[in-house]
Amino acid sequence: MALLQIAEPGKSAAPHQRRIAVGIDLGTTNSLVAAVRSGVSEVLADEQGRFLLPSIVHYNEDGGVELGYNAAEKANQDPLNTIASAKRLMGKGFDEVAQMQAYELVSGPSQLAAFRTRAGDKTPLEIAAEILKSLVNRAEQSLGDEVNGAVITVPAYFDDTQRQATKDAATLAGINVLRLLNEPTAAAVAYGLDHQASGIHAIYDLGGGTFDISILNLSKGVFEVLATGGDTALGGDDFDLLIVQWIASQADYENLNVQQHRYVSAVAKAAKESLAEAATVNVELNEFGLQWQGELTRDQMNELIDPVIRRTLRACKKTLRDSGVDVSGIEQVVMVGGSTRVLSVRDQVGALFQSEPLVSIDPDRVVAMGAAIQADILIGNRPDSEMLLLDVLPLSLGIETVGGLSEKIIPRNTTLPVSRAQEFTTYQDGQVMMSIHVLQGEREMVQDCRSLAKFTLKDIPPAVAGAAKIRVAFQVDADGLLTVSAQELTTQKTTQVEVKPSFGLEEVEIRRMLQESFANAAEDAAARALREIQVDGQRLLDALDAAIAEDGKLLSESETLSLQTEMDALRVLVAGEQKTDLERAIAHLNKSSEAFAAARMNASIEVALTGKSIDSLE
Template sequence: MPKAVGIDLGTTNSVISVMEGGRPEVIVNAEGARTTPSVVAYKGDERLVGQIARRQAALNPAATLFEVKRFIGRRWDEVKEEAARSPFTVKEGPGGSVRIEVNGQDLAPEQVSAEVLRKLVNDASAKLGEKIKDVVVTVPAYFDNSQREATKQAGEIAGLNVLRVINEPTAAALAYGLERKGNETVLVFDLGGGTFDVTILELGDGVFEVKSTSGDTHLGGADFDQRIVDWLATEFQKDNSFDLRKDKQALQRLIEAAEKAKIELSNASETTVSLPFITFDPETRTPMHLERTLSRAKFEELTADLLRRVRKPVEQALADAKLDASKIDEVILVGGSTRIPAVKRIVQDIIGKTPNESVNPDEAVALGAAVQAGIIQGDSSLGDIVLVDVTPLTLGVEVKGGMIAPMITRNTTVPAKKTEIYTTAENNQPGVEINVLQGERPMANDNKSLGRFKLEGIPPMRAGQPQIEVTFDIDANGILHVTAKEKTSGKEASIRIENTTTLDKSDVERMVQEAEQNAAADKQRREKVEKRNNLDSLRVQALGQIEENGAATQDAKDKLKAAADEAEEAVRSDDDARIDAAQKKLEEELRSFMTAAQAQGQDAGAAQGQPQAKADDDVIDADFKPAE
């Protein structure tokens, strides 16, 4: 059976892991790195993913997409602030959803995330030597139903079979507790690039039971970066009367510099941000430069309100679990932003103990996802492991008066199923609209609507007489399914979901087909580039041989130089047939040159009574020997 893998689809970086010999192991990508930037760039007909996309971001800011996880499964009115500060165009899509405009095309966040997933899986397939289809993908514990469904759809668009969607802190706990045998109460503090989660679990005898979860899906490392961006831009504007945030290229460079400064301040008391040629004076067109020194104290001042927001979810999780901080045995830090010294201090202040840093905060989530994949596939090396997770937010329906009637409360163990009976508010009411809500506020309008379900065809009856049975069913992925039927008449009615931010089935199928077509086209482009690069490398090698083999005849040198020049022109032409012909000719001329040079060397050596030189097999891969 092909192996299933675990994927941490992160806001900033993503990681893929697999079970090997009873232990989860990170799979390095094609570039040899353990993490892959969650960045996708659209450059002409090409799609660049990962580090190669990130490197060209400053030159291609409008078509280089990053932190897209913040938009997945969201409604437009939820992400206007994040959208406003992006160098690329984020706008409202159908039904209040979010779309990203690139080169005149509107992309769903699921499509962009699918590109990252495909890159991870393709690289891993090459490393493992087998095609990967089955995956476990992680999501922030505080992701709502729409965000979970959208993440699952991203996997489907990438051509993957998503076995399970698992909460990130729970996955980290699996990685931490895999080899621990005692009973522990663990708090996982997960501050990533775009989201913040706190989860409390009880570990023991192979059981990982989530007791409570809380969080903030609008708080992450990107928000800390943005404070540095705003400070740098404001300081520059004071001196130059120019707002760098209005220049897309300058903004992209500010974002990159801010992240770098934040990372450096985790180990240093101050750092210098130096951005030469950040922009040009709009009147004189002379270059303008930015250089500022940022201290850790100033950084903590700039982010003071964000640091305060970290406290509430921790306190809420403790209250929901009915635990005092003293009952927490270990605090596990997950996510790159937990390296910020002020964040560590806050955690230690609330819990009263030094956080456990035995797990790699960048890799723990992916490692735990691989463990979950192994559990699903029945990996015998894992023994008996039971994972008991919870739903992060209360689910309910809107009732008369604009109130929410809770059906399944937050921190209820999943899978979960609950049925309630509702009725009509008016005489002879032919149908009802069931507004499914998620959130903790008492009024319906203050919570998120997941969809409006219409139950029609109710027979004429007095108000209060119909018996409308509504069932909420949450699966192991934390994704909600809702059904309804009218009991008094015995007649069932169908339900349709309207105005959700997730893609419908036809959209997903279309995007899967587009992804497959693009994958084939990308492969052809990659092969073409490799062919061109191979010829150019051979040309450089040939010129090197001309320089090194001074004993070769001038005629041999001239022939090889002519073939090298022809190869250079072929590379510039971008003509496949010409490149193939130039490659063949250059290889032939190089073989002839090496043979002649070696023979010349042998003759010279024999004449001087010296040992004959051995052919350098590393120079060119060819089955031949000097002529007798």
């Protein structure tokens, strides 16, 4: 269980006490956890000294859950209860992925795809939560302390639903998410800080199931993403599949069953890995009723996988155009992800960018290492750090307009965070409701974009058509997550927005999953919910203590007094067990500290521009 430590009431944690934060690379094939120790970012190994955790979860007959290498061993015998590559289905609707092989898929909550297992129907989000929990446990064992927060990486090209699903998985695993960080940006951080790099860099990240290309400008600790592109359903798995098809056609096998398919995939993967070193490899099938032997050369494999590599190169060219940089402007190209071990990938990427690809950091570990560095900064262990990550929105956000067209509101590659507003009006006399369909993607037609959510604006004051003015504001935060709010402008009344995510879980679903996951655990969900709120309360107190210590001079005497009084009351509640009162006090204190927060922000802007400290601004 990864919950935060709670300081004794009245004795908040010392401001400079070092806190533990980790970076987690939640991969399609393998996952890793890293932390900064003595100023160095390192990937944490399990008890057997292994760094990778295969992203595989097995539900066994005794009602237990096995992970990683242990689960991988069960993949061949019990494929339907052994889930691998769940990341490919994150945030996907059942209808979108029903054809995915090798599993029994069902339509789960909110029409999300779910795996049918003996332990019940499991959404990819629940599978991811198991992996995250296991990684946090590993970190706590290895570091001998509780983990206070984590930065979790996602493919840069993940859309809003996929990001939200990842964040929900972390919530389910009880992790305090400091930030969702894009994988190529994380790699850039690891390389940038290690090599004192500057100039424009391309990060080519080909993992097991996802591909990203990001173009970044690195300068004096600022990592500015200029453009990003990719494909969230393209990776080393596709290389394996092409080799499986080749083996099947060579061996004349027409219909492989689930078990056989898994087996041949494993053989294909091993052959691919061998060909990174050897020029030819012997391929042999001798299990699950299959009997065949043959030889695969590197040239043959290169030919097989060439279409996949070409697709990645097309995405690179497109992203380069988006960034407004041409090939000659690229300082260096960095290789990330296990699939960049394939020599043909390195050769072709090197040729495209006209430079020798940089591979000096292990392509499997670099993302987790970068994430750990950012986690260490975000948790507050490096107050003097000058590092600044400016990432972008990977896919345009739009809304459905007349004729089934998508009108772009925020274009792709806009720097985050971003907020944009759009005004809408009624088209019928007396209209009191309005539906807004939020979309993500580049295509013109609604059906070619991804549906994010449908919003219904209610209580619009009845008037003639075109008289009401509704302002809908879109806010995308630094995690790349969207929130929408609406206001009726003629009455200034904030219009009620009913959010119906197209492929997302509602909070009640997450609570239910949480409850289920506690069915066999010692602690129950209610107790954990209370503890989480206590942690929230303590975090708020710590934040305000620090803010007052730093900028208390921005408050008048009476403001300080009323804030302190509320804080004292909260301190008492944090130590108690009155969940509802505690929640209410937190919400209230958040509200009453808004003006102080805004004042601090304005003071910060002044400081930035004049180079003076806040003290001299009074």
